[in-house]
Amino acid sequence: MGLFGKKDEKIDHEKELARLKAFASLTPEELAKKMEEAQKAAQEAFDKLTPEEQERAKAEAERMMRESEQERNALLQEAQKFGLKVPKFCPYCGTENKGGNFCPSCGAPYKTN
Ligand SMILES: [Zn+2]
The missing domain is CATH 1.10.287 (Helix Hairpins)
Structure with missing residues (x-):
């Protein structure tokens, strides 16, 4: 293969x-x-x-x-x-991150520390 x-x-x-x-x-x-x-x-x-x-x-x-x-x-x-290290899932509501800097569902910013 x-x-x-x-x-x-x-x-x-x-x-x-x-x-x-x-x-x-x-x-x-x-x-x-x-x-x-x-x-x-x-x-x-x-x-x-x-x-x-x-x-x-x-x-x-x-x-x-x-x-x-x-x-x-x-x-x-x-x-x-967006400063790397963006989580795959929103830490607040668990929505999948599609590559943005904010949660598409609840709007929480992904960029931390
Ligand atoms: Zn969220």
């Missing part, structure tokens, strides 16, 4: 976004390590493909990298704008 093992699956955007948000909460070191692991796994899967499949996979991977990088950068920028 891995990057090239799921071409028949539709991309689950909510799942992707949750994954990216998890990435955004990592330290740069952790992020680099995860990226390295993902690249290694992708390379191993890639080596098993036929040349024709490799061409297709390469184009697909480039497209995915571009898209996820854009999304990740946007998420990181947003996180930085």
